Amino acid sequence: MVEGDGCHRIAAQHRKQLVGRKLAARSPNGRFRAGAQAIVKCGGVLLKIEVHGKNMFYFFGAEGSQAPSVVVHVHFGLAGAFAVYKEEPEAGSSIRLRLETADSKAPHLVAHLSAMVVKHGKPESLYTALVAKLGADPLREDADPESFVSACAAAKKPVGTVLMDQSVCAGVGNIYRTEILYEAAIHPNQPANTLTRAEVLKLWNTAVKQMQAGYKSGSIWGTKAGSFCYDKKQSACGGKVKHWKMGGRSVYACQKRQRLEARKAPKESKAPSLRRSGTLHVDGVVSAVKAENKKRAHRRGLGVQHVALKDDETRAAALAARVRKRPSKR
Structure with missing residues (x-):
């Protein structure tokens, strides 16, 4: 799954390479x-790129115009890639859109x-309507953590379910869910409305911290050698890890660090200072x-941490890695 930090990495690179360029477009496999x-x-002309969680939006319009008339919505799902090449390889059967610079710039x-x-459509009907359904994105500069606080306060569901709800917190996927809850020391089954404001803001700050680290490093683990808790039998603190299905996906929790507490109502405590959201x-x-x-x-595994940002260098490195794996002939 391409998570929110991966989408923001693509957007940052494409803003440097493609925004302001006139582009020719076609659909190699005919599906777009x-x-x-x-x-x-x-x-x-690609006028701007916006990202909300796992959703990317590319806005196109006429040269010299500031008002886009077409927006393309991209959601990678479990796989996919958005590559920009100087030396173009053959377009495979999965390529739905091919863009090529069609101006005099280099x-x-x-x-x-x-x-x-x-998908494509008008900005006001496609973009505005879809974004209105999405929650706060920890990697957007304009993220509103109060909307996350309010959603948690109103939800009787387990916080692990709420954290994966894109209408509450846009961009968090299954791996981040486990890692964020572990670092925040909150059990996935804890009802969201029993958390204190301080706990919810700690959860938000942890999401911002981890996803910014993922954005910076290109790895969902950030600078860590591996996961805290995800897909482990023993967590980073030495506790035994249990896993079960939540919303059809495996969730993990450390029995030592993450305790499920019986609460009727949250007890207030001092809230932490907010961590700055965004990537700028x-x-x-x-x-x-x-x-x-x-x-x-x-x-x-590159499959576990699917990387959708591709270019000439990643292609060359992938080809070299395949060559190294080939058995030598005797």
Whole structure:
């Protein structure tokens, strides 16, 4: 699954490479033909990119215009990729949208998109309507943690369920759910409305911290060698880990650190200072190829931490890794 930090990494790179460029568009596999035609018809200039959680929005319009007339919505789902190349490889059968720079600026670039959801429409009907259904995104500068606090206070459901609800907290996926709850020392089954304001804000701060680390490093573990608790039998603190299904996905909890408490109502405590959300202040962002190479070196599965940001360097590194894996002929 491509989680929110992965989408924000793609957007940051594409803002540097593609925003302001006039782009020709077509659909190699034919599954986004109408959308590609709409991009060309409106003028084909990529005006801006917005990300809300796991949802990416590319706004197109006429040259010299500030008002986009077409928006393309991308949701990767479990897999997919959005690659920008200087040296274009052959477009595979999964490529739904191909973009190519069609202006006099350098460099000449080609982008390939494969994703579970690729839709197009008018900004006011597609973008505005969809974003209205999404919760606060820890990696957006305009994130409102109070909406997260209010949603938790109103929810009788387990906090593990609430944290994965994209209408409450946009961008958090299954791995982040386990890791955030572990670091915040909150049991996934704890009813959300029994948490104190301080606990909910601690949960929010932890989500911001971990997802910013993921954005910076290109790894869902951030700078850690591996997970705290996810997919483990023993957690980072040495406690025994239990796992079960929650909302159809496996959730993990440390029996030592995360205790399920019987509460009727939350007891108030001093709330922590809010951590700054967003990514604009995050320095030292690791490139896609360095992030992938580090995962290979540590034998971390690229499938578990699916990387959707691709370019010439990641392609070359992947090809080199395949060559190294081939058995030598005797």
